[in-house]
Amino acid sequence: MSRVAVVRFPGSNCETETLQAIERAGGAGVLLDYRETSLGGAEAVVLPGGFSYGDYLRSGAIARFAPVMQAIQAHAAAGGAVVGICNGFQMLCEAHLLPGALLRNAQQRFVSRPVDVRIERRTTVCTTAYVDGEIIRIPVAHGEGRYTADPAVLQELEVEGRVMMRYVRVPGSDADHNPNGSAADIAGICNAAGTVIGFMPHPERLADATLGSDAGHRIFSSLMQHLALGAAA
Amino acid sequence: MTHRVHVRVIPRTGLLDPQGQAVEHALGALGFAGVSKVRIGKAIELAIEASSPRAAEDQVRRMCEQLLANPVTEDFVIEVERA
Numbered sequence: 001m002s003r004v005a006v007v008r009f010p011g012s013n014c015e016t017e018t019l020q021a022i023e024r025a026g027g028a029g030v031l032l033d034y035r036e037t038s039l040g041g042a043e044a045v046v047l048p049g050g051f052s053y054g055d056y057l058r059s060g061a062i063a064r065f066a067p068v069m070q071a072i073q074a075h076a077a078a079g080g081a082v083v084g085i086c087n088g089f090q091m092l093c094e095a096h097l098l099p100g101a102l103l104r105n106a107q108q109r110f111v112s113r114p115v116d117v118r119i120e121r122r123t124t125v126c127t128t129a130y131v132d133g134e135i136i137r138i139p140v141a142h143g144e145g146r147y148t149a150d151p152a153v154l155q156e157l158e159v160e161g162r163v164m165m166r167y168v169r170v171p172g173s174d175a176d177h178n179p180n181g182s183a184a185d186i187a188g189i190c191n192a193a194g195t196v197i198g199f200m201p202h203p204e205r206l207a208d209a210t211l212g213s214d215a216g217h218r219i220f221s222s223l224m225q226h227l228a229l230g231a232a233a
Numbered sequence: 234m235t236h237r238v239h240v241r242v243i244p245r246t247g248l249l250d251p252q253g254q255a256v257e258h259a260l261g262a263l264g265f266a267g268v269s270k271v272r273i274g275k276a277i278e279l280a281i282e283a284s285s286p287r288a289a290e291d292q293v294r295r296m297c298e299q300l301l302a303n304p305v306t307e308d309f310v311i312e313v314e315r316a
Contacts, residue, residue: 101305
């Protein structure tokens with residue numbers, strides 16, 4: 001069974017659901033303290049949502065210097081899977097593992113509601129179980145999710161197919177499809193190899209059919225599949 | 234010697250600053266006419282041991298580049314107090 005570390009920082013608050021979603025997808029979730037200096041044999045790392053260090057200075061700016069981040073940098077550099085959800089995405093940008101930054105929502109309010117996102121890229125460590133272009137409805141909950149990058153970086157992301165998840169308007173939906181004013185409706189991006197992923201929505205909050213939908217489950221089952229293939233190779 | 238340093242971190246020009254926009258609107262509603270280009274950032278004060286004001290500024294610039302400001306979205310201004 002593949003071991004997946006979920007890192008808890010002071011102020012993380014989505015680690016329990018994330019661990020449960022990993023277990024439900026057949027993985028062994030391991031809670032990892034931010035003071036650890038190794039991944040303890042985990043094959044993948046998830047940086048969960050929350051408000052690490054109270055979002056002081058900028059979201060994710062302080063977490064970037066936590067001891068565990070060096071091990072995560074090394075893991076990412078070696079081609080290992082690293083997934084950042086919400087605050088985790090903010091950390092990956094601050095740590096320069098992903099380009100750009102996440103700014104205060106354009107409407108200046110915390111937004112907590114379901115959004116429709118399209119899976120724009122299947123060839124990542126956590127989207128292979130979706131159909132290309134599939135639209136799923138999962139929740140967002142953030143105050144700072146407005147993705148921004150230099151025009152050249154935005155163009156590079158598009159050209160290289162690194163926008164892996166995008167907010168889309170679904171017919172009949174009354175809410176504004178883009179919940180935060182994100183550039184190009186970007187909800188999530190990845191590195192060129194599709195191994196380092198960051199996105200704002202919370203698939204772990206809708207990964208159990210008991211809750212009415214398990215639209216987010218395949219993020220985690222894709223990750224398990226990826227790790228299983230790696231183990232077999 | 235100890236130098237007192239003031240750092241201003243301001244959202245980069247051209248980037249949408251919704252806080253600045255909201256405050257600009259509120260100022261107009263209060264009757265302050267002709268206000269424009271309101272941008273809201275952060276002010277950081279610190280004291281630092283350094284051999285000269287120049288050395289203090291160099292160190293704080295490195296702090297800004299690595300932590301205090303986000304180079305993607307923010308500009309910064311450093312002022313070292315004259316002793």
